[in-house]
Amino acid sequence: MSKDTGGPAFPTIGYDSGAAANGIGLSVTDDPGMTLRDYLAAKALQGMLPYPGNEMWGSFAEMTPKQAAESAYGYADAMLAARVKP
Template structure:
């Protein structure tokens, strides 16, 4: 599954004098990092994990299942990415 990742979460401008890479793959490594989708998911995960999950409000969320909670974090991240492109 190929998802739009939103690009880098913390982009840096390329300055050859600062990075001074000897190879293209080294330049890519120096400029790589977390993409925006992962960053959004980590923020959503923080919120999901901060809630005890035993609320009587009728919400379907329970953070007792890590795989489900992680999946939900990426659902929120994907929704945030989609919201960025809407007019």
């Protein structure tokens, strides 16, 4: 499993009274929500499931849900790795 999550996919901004005392007022909350890795895996799975026999991606019709999820995270890891290449 990849240790690089890509950071939060949709970071939330909340009011921070401590930051407000310094004149800022906004800060990223402690709950960043879904990671970019989770988002990319969901998008990969969304594309894979309608075409279970696609030879390019392998036959998902014969995979268990766990295997399909692991495959989707494999695609997500590849997408995250491709982001850092020049």
